[in-house]
Amino acid sequence: MNVLALIRERFRVALTSFAGDAGQAIDVATLLDAIRPSQDARFGDYQANCAMPLGKQLGKPPREVAAQLVERLDVADLCGPPEIAGPGFINLRLDDSWLISRLAAIAADERLGVPRPAKPRTFVLDFSSPNVAKPMHVGHIRSTVIGDALCRMLRFAGHRVISDNHLGDWGTQFGMIIYGYKHFRDDAAYQRRAVEELGRLYRLVNQLVEYHEAREQLPTAEQRIVHARENLEAAKAAPPPTQQQRQDTGKGKKGGKPEKALNRLEAQLEEAQRERGALAARIATIDSDSKLAALAREHESIGQAVLQETARLHEGDAENRRLWHEMLPYCRDEIQRIYRRLGVSFDHEHGESFYQDMLADVVAELKQRGMAVESDGAQCVFLDGFGAPMIVRKRDGAFLYATTDLATIRYRMQTFHPDAVLYVVDHRQSEHFAKLFAAARMWGYDRVELAHISFGTILGDDGRPFRTRAGDNVGLESLLDESVRRAYAVVAQNDDAKPGGPEISESRRKSVAEAVGIAALKYADLSQNRTSDYVFSFDKMLAMNGNTATYLQYSYARVQSIFAKGGVDVERLRADLPPIALSHPAERALAMQIVRLPEALDEALVDYRPNILTSYLFELGKCYSTFFENCPVLKAESDQLRASRLLLCDLTGRVLRQGLELLGIGVIDKM
Numbered sequence: 001m002n003v004l005a006l007i008r009e010r011f012r013v014a015l016t017s018f019a020g021d022a023g024q025a026i027d028v029a030t031l032l033d034a035i036r037p038s039q040d041a042r043f044g045d046y047q048a049n050c051a052m053p054l055g056k057q058l059g060k061p062p063r064e065v066a067a068q069l070v071e072r073l074d075v076a077d078l079c080g081p082p083e084i085a086g087p088g089f090i091n092l093r094l095d096d097s098w099l100i101s102r103l104a105a106i107a108a109d110e111r112l113g114v115p116r117p118a119k120p121r122t123f124v125l126d127f128s129s130p131n132v133a134k135p136m137h138v139g140h141i142r143s144t145v146i147g148d149a150l151c152r153m154l155r156f157a158g159h160r161v162i163s164d165n166h167l168g169d170w171g172t173q174f175g176m177i178i179y180g181y182k183h184f185r186d187d188a189a190y191q192r193r194a195v196e197e198l199g200r201l202y203r204l205v206n207q208l209v210e211y212h213e214a215r216e217q218l219p220t221a222e223q224r225i226v227h228a229r230e231n232l233e234a235a236k237a238a239p240p241p242t243q244q245q246r247q248d249t250g251k252g253k254k255g256g257k258p259e260k261a262l263n264r265l266e267a268q269l270e271e272a273q274r275e276r277g278a279l280a281a282r283i284a285t286i287d288s289d290s291k292l293a294a295l296a297r298e299h300e301s302i303g304q305a306v307l308q309e310t311a312r313l314h315e316g317d318a319e320n321r322r323l324w325h326e327m328l329p330y331c332r333d334e335i336q337r338i339y340r341r342l343g344v345s346f347d348h349e350h351g352e353s354f355y356q357d358m359l360a361d362v363v364a365e366l367k368q369r370g371m372a373v374e375s376d377g378a379q380c381v382f383l384d385g386f387g388a389p390m391i392v393r394k395r396d397g398a399f400l401y402a403t404t405d406l407a408t409i410r411y412r413m414q415t416f417h418p419d420a421v422l423y424v425v426d427h428r429q430s431e432h433f434a435k436l437f438a439a440a441r442m443w444g445y446d447r448v449e450l451a452h453i454s455f456g457t458i459l460g461d462d463g464r465p466f467r468t469r470a471g472d473n474v475g476l477e478s479l480l481d482e483s484v485r486r487a488y489a490v491v492a493q494n495d496d497a498k499p500g501g502p503e504i505s506e507s508r509r510k511s512v513a514e515a516v517g518i519a520a521l522k523y524a525d526l527s528q529n530r531t532s533d534y535v536f537s538f539d540k541m542l543a544m545n546g547n548t549a550t551y552l553q554y555s556y557a558r559v560q561s562i563f564a565k566g567g568v569d570v571e572r573l574r575a576d577l578p579p580i581a582l583s584h585p586a587e588r589a590l591a592m593q594i595v596r597l598p599e600a601l602d603e604a605l606v607d608y609r610p611n612i613l614t615s616y617l618f619e620l621g622k623c624y625s626t627f628f629e630n631c632p633v634l635k636a637e638s639d640q641l642r643a644s645r646l647l648l649c650d651l652t653g654r655v656l657r658q659g660l661e662l663l664g665i666g667v668i669d670k671m
């Protein structure tokens with residue numbers, strides 16, 4: 001049961017009756033939003049902040065409005081009399097007896113109180129979706145981890161969920177490995193370890209392509225520096241604005257130069273220098289290696305050639321198709337290895353190639369409906385509110401990313417009949433999705449919820465996108481390895497420090513480290529507000545204290561260690577369901593938090609934000625910690641109290657386990 005929803009429902013009744021008597025229309029939904037869990041337990045468990053806006057609207061004192069609402073509010077079965085506080089807050093405090101009955105119900109429920117939805121919905125989740133043929137890198141974490149968590153959460157909430165990995169298996173990167181295969185392949189290596197050889201070919205070709213691009217771009221980058229420097233010097237040399245000018249513009253009131261403008265110009269110069277630095281580094285890597293330099297000279301127009309290989313693949317060239325069929329399984333194996341390690345799987349992996357046969361028909365249908373029109377030889381869909389049209393077929397006949405996405409929508413609608421399709425893709429594609437959704441609605445898919453679940457960038461210490469020192473993407477696998485390596489140190493240190501000496505064998509330590517390391521990485525990502533950028537830090541994500549997976553896994557292990565130490569038969573405890581006592585505020589706070597799982601899950605799913613669930617679990621961990629410090633469990637004063645507290649421990653453990661599982665994170669009994 002979602003208690004917040006229940007209370008809102010009661011308020012809805014009260015507000016509706018109130019509006020009827022007042023003879024005024026009121027915006028009930030907004031007012032219900034103003035009912036929230038209290039920030040401070042002294043003000044009860046829930047606080048309604050609707051009397052103030054309502055008073056304002058009706059021109060009545062809010063406390064009076066609050067009193068009239070309370071008169072109509074029927075909550076006597078769950079709480080004591082509502083209190084009116086301050087300017088007109090209505091505070092509710094659940095009765096302990098009611099809370100205890102909720103706990104008993106939760107203890108007997110394998111869904112831990114999470115109700116099934118009245119109307120289950122069908123969701124298609126499009127996530128991870130890497131471009132295969134190149135190694136996965138840090139940029140792929142967010143979509144993979146957030147998408148997987150949302151699948152798990154929606155499924156647990158009782159919806160039908162279809163996960164589909166929209167692999168990029170048809171793009172330029174295949175042109176690259178095909179070109180590499182034709183020109184640079186090492187047959188013996190390909191026989192032995194095809195995946196690695198393909199990875200090497202991709203990197204080599206990519207390096208050569210980027211080398212030539214960098215050489216082409218260098219002069220422009222130099223120019224940009226010259227300009228930026230000139231602008232900066234000119235601004236520095238300009239006389240400070242006169243008193244009159246300052247008043248006119250309202251700027252620079254504090255005197256001196258308009259600092260902001262100077263700072264901006266300086267930042268522009270720095271950016272230009274950084275860009276040139278990156279290009280120069282790319283060039284130097286090749287030039288400083290005589291073999292690579294020779295290859296670069298031999299393959300002067302490799303950029304064009306790669307595009308041609310891709311075009312040939314698309315046109316059905318027999319050789320390139322054969323190579324593609326041969327290579328694709330290797331590329332898939334490669335990413336599967338990472339998914340296995342991350343514990344992520346998909347119902348479908350319909351990559352871009354899956355839709356290729358449908359594209360001509362999609363464009364024909366759009367044309368027939370008058371949606372696609374020819375412009376400059378290309379087929380375009382013009383959309384209201386967007387400057388540039390959506391191109392669905394290029395002049396040369398080639399289809400685009402957007403065309404494939406339109407075909408994908410049609411296929412998914414026809415195959416799965418979803419109520420919602422969620423695309424977990426980084427924020428740089430927001431324009432693409434805005435257009436795609438507009439086009440889909442125009443096409444008649446206007447009753448399905450199409451949502452871009454956008455997310456920000458992972459940053460390094462320097463506040464710039466997280467890269468290796470050489471400016472390359474950080475490989476996902478090496479990141480996992482590093483996290484596990486550091487987790488091992490944390491686990492070992494913690495175990496060594498145990499009062500009775502280490503308890504975990506070497507091989508256990510390794511498997512615990514794998515679980516802790518991967519969990520830390522996932523949780524660090526999930527606990528961020530997904531739309532923000534965040535700074536990557538191994539130290540923070542593996543901290544034993546704080547909002548980390550490590551802390552929660554440790555809290556869970558602590559519960560298990562109580563059971564182990566007390567020789568508690570947990571199955572028996574669950575079957576007996578001893579009565580729960582809430583004798584200490586820490587017990588009550590813990591109980592309250594346990595009861596809130598459905599609330600947290602619902603709230604997290606409103607806007608598809610796993611961080612609401614992580615905050616909830618962190619709060620639960622803290623409540624448990626306070627409880628643990630204040631309420632002896634195994635040494636409780638009486639057998640009844642011991643049993644009651646053991647049950648609270650078990651409920652905490654179950655909610656932690658379930659909550660972490662919804663995030664794709666495993667628990668460990670002993671760490």
Ligand code: ARG
Nearest residue numbers: 126129130131166168405425
């Ligand atoms: N492969 C794309 C990329 O790496 C992401 C695909 C997202 N899904 C989609 N249906 N467009 O940028």
